[in-house]
Amino acid sequence: MSNSSAPILHLTTAALLFVLFSAASATDHIVGANKGWNPGINYTLWANNHTFYVGDFISFRYQKAQYNVFEVNKTGYDNCTTEGATGNWSSGKDFIPLNKAMRYYFICGTGGCFNGMKVSVLVHHLPSPPRSSMAVEHSSDGTTTHGGSGLVGVVLGLFLSFWFGLGLGV
């Protein structure tokens, strides 16, 4: 390799790393955004403002001495009961993976559920064709969204065109 091709190699390496990073990342939906997991908040409004995909995370932030998080079914959600719960978390900063395309129900098991600490989210299959490259949704309300697969395609295209350019140039 001549010295003149080195910058191109650096670029392609950077592009490849970016592709790998983008493909591996997912959205973390912070429940209640900056209000967190607390009484007196309508989490239906919060959930309606977000789109959840398989592989995303939902995270709960709260005072761990006061509250917690239980994953329950619809009955548990409607009646604020934790019987038969399929999961529970109490770290005060819980990251929960949404691995299946289904409706999830989470409630607070210390009584907060009766004051609105319940949230239900519908998780969708990853869309196909890929999401838009401008996948910057809800960034102002505490959600972090990383590059969508559309962007991955653009970067992959750049990556390939660098290699073709390199091949033609030699």
Ligand SMILES: *[C@@H]1O[C@H](CO)[C@@H](O)[C@H](O)[C@H]1NC(C)=O
């Ligand atoms: C929360 O908002 C939804 C949508 O506007 C509404 O249907 C629901 O009744 C509200 N829940 C409470 C507890 O106020």
Ligand SMILES: *[C@@H]1O[C@H](CO)[C@@H](O)[C@H](O)[C@H]1NC(C)=O
């Ligand atoms: C849930 O609560 C409703 C009304 O409070 C009650 O009629 C129903 O039997 C309860 N369901 C269960 C499964 O406990």
Ligand SMILES: *[C@@H]1O[C@H](CO)[C@@H](O)[C@H](O)[C@H]1NC(C)=O
């Ligand atoms: C939820 O789980 C409880 C306890 O296991 C069970 O009695 C109830 O039938 C379930 N409700 C639904 C809608 O699956």
Ligand SMILES: *[C@@H]1O[C@H](CO)[C@@H](O)[C@H](O)[C@H]1NC(C)=O
């Ligand atoms: C919480 O989850 C653990 C397993 O992670 C389980 O052993 C425990 O019984 C659960 N607690 C309640 C109150 O459901």
Ligand SMILES: *[C@@H]1O[C@H](CO)[C@@H](O)[C@H](O)[C@H]1NC(C)=O
């Ligand atoms: C919904 O999202 C918009 C835009 O990010 C934000 O301004 C608004 O406060 C959100 N509403 C709720 C209820 O989270």
